[in-house]
Amino acid sequence: MTVSHMWPGANAAAEAIATSWEDVMATTRRDVLKLSLLGGAVAVTASTGGPAIAGVPGRRGADDDEETVISPSKLAPANMPVPFTTVFRRPPELLPYATGRDRDGTPFAKYALNQKLGRAQIARGLSTTLAGYNGIFPGPTIRVQQGTRSELKISNRLPATGLLYPNTFNTVTHLHGSASLPQYDGYANDRTAPGRVKNYHYPNWQAARTLWYHDHNHMLTAQGVYSGLASIYSITSARERAQLPQGEFDVPILVSDVMLNADGSLGYNDNGHAGLWGDIITVNGVPWPTMKVKPRIYRFRFLVGSITRSYRFALSNGDPFHVVGTDAGMTPKVQAVSSWRQGTAERYEVLIDFRKYKPGQSVELRNLSNKNNVNFANTGKVMKFQVVADSPAQPGSHSLSSIPATLDAGPHPTKALGGLDTMALTPDMAVAKRVLRVQRQSGEWTINGETWDTVEKSNFTRCFANPQRNQVEQWTIVNESGGWFHPVHIHLIDGKIIGRNTNGGKPFAWEGGPKDVFYAGENESVTVLMQFDTGKHLGGRYMVHCHNLVHEDHDMMVQFAVGDLRNNDPINADKPVLETRPEGYYASKYKLAYPAGT
Helix, strand or coil, X not given: CCHHHCCCCHHHHHHCCCCCHHHHCCCCHHHHHHXXXXXXXXXXXXXXXXXCCCCCCCCECCCCCCECCCCCCCCCCCCCCCCCCEECCCCCEECCCEEEECCCCCEEEXXXXXXXXXXXXXXXXXXXXXXXXXXXXXXXXXXXXXXXXXXXXXXXXXXXXXXXXXXXXXXXXXXXXXXXXXXXXXXXXXXXXCCEEEEEEECCCCCCEEEEEEECCCCCHHHHHHHCCEEEEEEECHHHHHHCCEHHHEEEEEEEEECECCCCCECCCCCCCCCXXXXXXXXXXXXXXXXXXXXXXXXXXXXXXXXXXXEEEEECCCCCEEEEEECCEEEEEEEEECEEEECCCCEEEEEEECCCCCCCCEEEEEECCCXXXXXXXXXXXXXXXXXXXXXXXXXXXXXXXXXXXXXXXXXXXXXXXXXXXXXXXXXXXXXEEEEEEEEEECCEEEXXXXXHHHHHHCCCCCCCCCCCCCCEEEEEXXXXXXXXXXXXXXXXXXXXXXXXXXXXXXXXXHHCCCECEEEECCCCEEEEEEECCCCCCCCEEEEEEECCHHHHHCCCEEEEEECCCCCCCCCCXXXXXXXXXXXXXXXXCCXXXXXXXX
């Protein structure tokens, strides 16, 4: 490809920056670890509510020689957003620029996104620079049909250095919850540098579910996601559409928190690698919004996009939620709960029945919080629902006439290849039982005493486990950190929680469906059954890490391999290439759709 076919400046930009992990790692790991402390200078050190970290006074930092700092925004009172004065919005939906069928008849859809800077208004009267997919946060929602493979061309058009760190603004895109090939799974060292593009391939054979795509650049994942590189992706099916609300009654809720500097720019302080807790709660990028709802049954897809904070959601009047979906799809039994605990990257789908409300009535969605969060004056609030008069449903939308008692996801999509229904797994199917101990040692977050540094030094061959394709294993995650909670994400798999050492040894009521993130609370252990179902491909290497992204970066991540670890090299099998299209090339080939109810 000649330079004349490239967008202006692409060649020079690409040549000016390091693109291999060896170049990036030329900076010492210790220097990179210190980058996350740069934001500490822009954060104040007094909480607007509660102790430094609830229940853990005097907590120490990364090297156990510094006190944890509390970091609310530095905004003037006139600029601080006020709860429930902003309008709820849904992210736009990205439509494909090409569709068709492969030679074998498999349908496909092709999408394109640019990672670039954009501006948002979070503070009153000020703007905030973000890094987002297409320059917005959340990025565009992608919705695909089960069985339609997708290609997602992601161009890194970000500046040479990050918003919150001086290193190259490399990115890695992980479609969280997808059974992707390793080279398209967002492997932490498979970096795309500014001026380069990677075409990700996703099979989408799994059951209908809520996924999300986000940055996964090792040692800087927290800053990438916090800067805005996150959005929702869903797989839909005929069964799911027939049993659950759709269109305007199917609502994405990406909850995250942020702290801002006096000028409205992003503040950042990871409190000695403990975590970041902002004092502003946003829903789909809007601080404490109010959503107008009809007196109907709504389905809400809750995703926690905070890099550290966990939540316990509840309605202000005590009305129940009905849990109909977990990370990896619909729950066989619909469970009514008054609240539930949700950590970073977990997804819960719930129904809220507004039919008994009269126009003009409202109810707040609140955050009761959990142990070891940092809470501020308004972090107990999330959003408000305001009921309006009923009206005909928008085209393509439908609600329900009653709350269902059960749901049917249908036969397992890869049953012909040996795939098993996750919720039908039993302990006697397990061919191995393993333990992952998550703890802090010498200022670093570890799994079984190891970190991703161990993996890198082994030339990416060190594996925690090596199950074979379609085998079932039982893993127990043991949290030996009494002052911390850890949402542990296991890539590739759907898992069934079969036990906890809390809650009488049983899963919590809201955990009755398949999951890929497992909340290990303080001194908790959680036992999970999983099948290593790779669909039609032969497996390879996948990551396991804490989804408190500060913990992941410092350095709480290991890997396992399914089958031969040499299969599908996650770094070299399909490397990013120079971008050869101008930024507006796909603008004429795709468009954004704004969902009903926006």
